[in-house]
Amino acid sequence: DQQVKQNSPSLSVQEGRISILNCDYTNSMFDYFLWYKKYPAEGPTFLISISSIKDKNEDGRFTVFLNKSAKHLSLHIVPSQPGDSAVYFCAASVRSNYKLTFGKGTLLTVNP
Amino acid sequence: DAGITQSPRHKVTETGTPVTLRCHQTENHRYMYWYRQDPGHGLRLIHYSYGVKDTDKGEVSDGYSVSRSKTEDFLLTLESATSSQTSVYFCAISAVTSSNQETQYFGPGTRLLVL
Numbered sequence A: 001d002q003q004v005k006q007n008s009p010s011l012s013v014q015e016g017r018i019s020i021l022n023c024d025y026t027n028s029m030f031d032y033f034l035w036y037k038k039y040p041a042e043g044p045t046f047l048i049s050i051s052s053i054k055d056k057n058e059d060g061r062f063t064v065f066l067n068k069s070a071k072h073l074s075l076h077i078v079p080s081q082p083g084d085s086a087v088y089f090c091a092a093s094v095r096s097n098y099k100l101t102f103g104k105g106t107l108l109t110v111n112p
Numbered sequence B: 001d002a003g004i005t006q007s008p009r010h011k012v013t014e015t016g017t018p019v020t021l022r023c024h025q026t027e028n029h030r031y032m033y034w035y036r037q038d039p040g041h042g043l044r045l046i047h048y049s050y051g052v053k054d055t056d057k058g059e060v061s062d063g064y065s066v067s068r069s070k071t072e073d074f075l076l077t078l079e080s081a082t083s084s085q086t087s088v089y090f091c092a093i094s095a096v097t098s099s100n101q102e103t104q105y106f107g108p109g110t111r112l113l114v115l
Helices: none
Strands: A010-014 A019-025 A032-038 A045-051 A056-059 A062-067 A072-077 A086-093 A106-111 B004-007 B010-013 B019-025 B032-038 B042-051 B054-057 B064-070 B073-078 B087-096 B102-106 B110-114
Touching: A010 A019, A019 A032, A019 A086, A019 A106, A032 A062, A032 B102, A045 A056, A045 A062, A045 A072, A045 B102, A072 A086, A086 B042, B004 B087, B010 B019, B019 B032, B019 B087, B019 B110, B032 B064, B032 B073, B042 B064, B042 B073, B054 B064, B073 B087
Parallel strands: A010 A106, B010 B110
Antiparallel strands: A019 A072, A032 A045, A032 A086, A056 A062, A062 A072, A086 A106, B004 B019, B019 B073, B032 B042, B032 B087, B042 B054, B064 B073, B087 B102, B087 B110
């Protein structure tokens, strides 16, 4: 049973445009959500997080939106840059148990 | 990188042999984790530790054991490696970022091939 789902295996956008990566979850106990970026042959790198008490969190070019009723979150990258090309993982946790459940990832390609 | 190193970075072994992967951290973090990453599966939690000698199972713990005798080291052992354990293994620690966000920081990974 996949509790965190990233239904788009890949996404391609033009440099300068917005990239929107989506994530759905099924476990209503999740109360903390994170996005990671991963380049080949490297470990995942933390981008941004959001608590379930918020519906939006911004950090520079990255914004995460959370829709609790729909059990859906999205990561917006504006403007997209070629260096953003990577696999993006959504992760969720029940904050009190410090364990993360990951989605399968979305490969983002930003074309110059 | 939160001072996380993994060793070895690459290993080729044969089915049935024992294998131990090491995760070392230098910043005294309490929580440490082992994940594996496989195509089509994202990252899956194998085991984690919440202190010295305190460990618990994750989602895919069968065939793996762990030990933590010192705060800085978290060892993952494959008692008898199988081809299904060919994977990339990542160690992680829990921490809070400079912007006060709770997260896990990941090591560089160990690529394991079981023949």
